[in-house]
Amino acid sequence: MSADAIDVVAAIIVREGRFLAARRSASMTEPGFWEFPGGKVEAEETLGQALVRELEEELSIAIDAFSLWKVKEKKVKAGAIRLFFHLVTEFSGAPTPREGQELAWITCEEARGYSFLPADEEILSELSACLQTL
Structure with a gap:
């Protein structure tokens, strides 16, 4: 992996066989x-701290249980990003879009009809198998 990649956390928030997009x-x-949902890891911040902060800022939720699921590096126009995908299985509060975004609880099958960012799109097939074990 590239040492100069930007670290980004992403939350796969799971509820009743669906995830939040x-x-x-x-x-x-x-x-x-x-x-x-997620965002850049700030200096001196752990992945977990970044995930907690980002979900509070973006969605007004507090996460109670999460685990790192997958790490993926992707080249982008500005260089490279290293994505840390976390499964969030317990949270409190109702997800509320605080940055003008639209939210949807969808299944992996339904996700095929949505246009995801390329790095997120690439893990959807793997996510389907993962969600079946939760």
């Missing part, structure tokens, strides 16, 4: 694409 608002880069 967020559609990027018009004010964001790559507007209109669907993604897993």
Whole structure:
């Protein structure tokens, strides 16, 4: 993996066989694409701290149980990003879009009809098998 990659956390928030997808608002880069909620890890922040912070900032939820599921590095226009996908199986609060994004609880099968960011799209087939074990 590239040492100069930007670290990003992504949450696969699971509830009753579905996961939460967020559609990027018009004010964001790559507007209109669907993604897993999350964001950049700040300096001196652990992955867990970043995940907790991002989900509070974006969705007003507190996460109670999560685990690292998959790490993926992706080349992008600005260089490279290292994505840390976490399964979030317990949370408190109702997800509320605080950044103008649209939210949807969908199944992996339904996700095929959504336009996900490329890095997120690439893990959807693996996610289907993972969710069946939860």
